[in-house]
Amino acid sequence: MANLKQIKRRITSVASTQQITKAMKVVAAAKLRKAQDAIVLARPYALRLQEALSGVAAAQDSALHPLLARREPERPRVCYLVVTADRGLCGSFNATVIKRAVQLMAEAPSNQESLLYLVGKKGADFFRSRPVNTVGTRQNFFNHLQFGDATSIGQDLVGLYERGEVDRVVLVFNEFKSAIQQILHTDQLLPVVLEEDGGSHAPEAIYEPGVRQVLNQLLPMYVNRMVWRVLLDSSAAEQGARMTAMESATENATEMIADLTLQYNRTRQAAITQEIAEIVGGAAAIQ
Numbered sequence: 001m002a003n004l005k006q007i008k009r010r011i012t013s014v015a016s017t018q019q020i021t022k023a024m025k026v027v028a029a030a031k032l033r034k035a036q037d038a039i040v041l042a043r044p045y046a047l048r049l050q051e052a053l054s055g056v057a058a059a060q061d062s063a064l065h066p067l068l069a070r071r072e073p074e075r076p077r078v079c080y081l082v083v084t085a086d087r088g089l090c091g092s093f094n095a096t097v098i099k100r101a102v103q104l105m106a107e108a109p110s111n112q113e114s115l116l117y118l119v120g121k122k123g124a125d126f127f128r129s130r131p132v133n134t135v136g137t138r139q140n141f142f143n144h145l146q147f148g149d150a151t152s153i154g155q156d157l158v159g160l161y162e163r164g165e166v167d168r169v170v171l172v173f174n175e176f177k178s179a180i181q182q183i184l185h186t187d188q189l190l191p192v193v194l195e196e197d198g199g200s201h202a203p204e205a206i207y208e209p210g211v212r213q214v215l216n217q218l219l220p221m222y223v224n225r226m227v228w229r230v231l232l233d234s235s236a237a238e239q240g241a242r243m244t245a246m247e248s249a250t251e252n253a254t255e256m257i258a259d260l261t262l263q264y265n266r267t268r269q270a271a272i273t274q275e276i277a278e279i280v281g282g283a284a285a286i287q
Contacts, residue, residue, distance in 0.1 A: 004271065007264045011257055018253035024089065025246035028239045032179060035236035039176070042232060046225050053194050053218055056211060065215045067158065067192050067223070071167045077113045079135060079166040080104060081157065081189065081227075083173035083234045084120030086142050090242035093174060094122040096184055101172050104186065105132070115166060119153065119231070135160060142235055150228035158223055161190045171226075176236035180244050189226055192219060 082101045084094045101123075105114040116132050118124045121139040136156050141149050160166045169190035174182040 004264065004267055007260055007267060011260045011264065014253050014256050014260065018250055018257070021246045021249040021253060025243050025250065028243035028246060032236060032239035032243060035176070035232060035239055039229075039232045039236060042225075042228065046229060049218070049222055049225055053192075053222055056194075056214055056218065065212065065219060066162050067190060067219045068194070068215075070191050073167060075111050075113060076167045077115060077165065078108065078168045078170060079115040079117055079157070079160060081117045081119065081153075081169060081171050081173075081230075082123050083171070083230055084118075084123035084126075085234070085238045086121040086140050088122065089245060090238050091245040093182065093238055093241040094120075094126075096182075097172055097174060098123060098126050100184055100186065104170070104172065117153075117157065117169075120234075135165070142231075142238070145231060145235055147224075147228055150231050151224045153231075154220065154224035154227045157190060157227070158220055166190075171230055173230045173234045174237040174241075175233045176240060179240040182237040182241060189223065192222060 080101055082097060084097050088094065101116070108114055114133070115135045116127060117136040118127060118134060119138045120142070124137050124139055127134065136153075138149070138153060157166075157169050161169060168188065171185065171187045171189050173185055175185045177183050
C-alpha cells in the first residue's frame with residue numbers, strides 16, 4: 001500500500017504542475033497579443049522613416065556622416081548585440097541566440113576582436129563566467145518594455161561607434177514570425193546601410209538646412225527605431241516560444257497523469273487480488 005501512496009502523491013504533484021503550466025500559457029498568450037499590437041503600431045512609423053532616409057541617401061555628401069562611414073582597420077572591433085530573455089521556460093529561445101553568438105565569435109577572422117552588448121538576463125548569465133569582452137548589459141526590463149529602453153541602448157551603441165571603440169555593430173536576435181515559429185536573425189546595425197530609393201523619376205528634394213543636418217536628426221532616430229523593433233520582435237518571440245513550451249508541458253503532464261493513473265489502478269488491483277488470495281488460502285488452511 002505504501003507504493004500506492006507514492007503513485008498517488010506523484011499524480012497530485014504532476015496535476016499541480018499542470019495547473020501552473022496552463023496558467024503560464026494563458027499569461028504568455030495575453031502578453032503575446034500585447035506584443036503583437038505594439039509591433040503593428042510601430043510598423044508605419046518605421047516604414048516612413050526608412051523612406052525618408054532612402055531619399056536622403058541619394059544626396060552626394062550623405063556618406064560623410066559618421067554613422068554611414070565604413071571602416072576597414074587592420075584589427076576590426078565588431079560588437080554583437082545579443083538579445084535574449086530575462087526568464088527561462090521558453091524552449092530553445094535563449095539557447096538558439098546564445099549558440100549563434102558563440103558561433104559568430106568562433107568563426108570570426110583571426111584579426112577581429114569580438115565584443116558583446118548583452119540584452120536580457122539569460123545571455124548575461126551565460127557569458128558572465130566566460131572569457132568574453134562585454135561593453136554593456138541591459139536586463140530585467142522586458143516585463144515593462146518602453147521605447148526609452150531602446151533609446152538608451154541605441155545611444156550606447158551610437159556612442160561606441162562614433163568614438164571609434166567599435167567598427168561594426170551586428171544584431172543577433174529572434175524575429176517573431178508566429179506563435180510557433182521564431183526566425184534567428186543576424187543583421188548589421190552600424191554602419192547604417194541605406195538602400196537607394198530608386199526614385200529616379202521622383203522630383204529632386206531640397207534639404208534645409210542641409211543634408212548633414214537632416215542626417216544628424218534622422219540617423220540616430222533610425223538606430224533607436226531599429227533597436228526598438230528588435231526588442232519588440234524578441235519580446236513577442238519569447239512569449240510565443242513560452243506559450244508553445246507550456247502547451248507542450250501541459251500535454252506531457254496530461255499523458256503522465258494518464259500513465260500514472262493506469263499504474264495506480266493496476267497496482268491497486270494487484271494488491272486486492274493478493275489480499276483475496278491470502279484470505280482464500282487462509283480459509284482453506286483452516287478447513
